[in-house]
Amino acid sequence: MKVRVDSERCQGHTLCAMIAPEVFELSDVDGHSTAISEEVPAGQETKAREAISSCPERAISLIS
Numbered sequence: 287m288k289v290r291v292d293s294e295r296c297q298g299h300t301l302c303a304m305i306a307p308e309v310f311e312l313s314d315v316d317g318h319s320t321a322i323s324e325e326v327p328a329g330q331e332t333k334a335r336e337a338i339s340s341c342p343e344r345a346i347s348l349i350s
C-alpha cells in the first residue's frame with residue numbers, strides 16, 4: 287500500500303499526522319504533510335486509510 291500527499295492541496299490541518307504518526311510527518315517549515323515513506327509500514331494500513339478519509343482537503347491519495 288502506497289500513499290502520497292498532494293503538496294498543493296495540503297493546508298496543514300495536521301489530522302493525518304495525528305491519526306497516523308508513523309505514516310505522515312509535518313514540515314517544521316510550513317506545517318504541510320508528507321508521507322514518511324511512500325510505502326505504508328506493515329500494520330499501519332488501517333490508520334493510513336483513516337487519515338486519508340479524514341483529510342478535509344482530500345490531499346492524500348492511495349497510489350496502489
Ligand code: F3S
Nearest residue numbers: 296297299300302341
Ligand atoms: Fe495536510 Fe490533510 Fe494532513 S491538509 S496536514 S494532508 S490532514
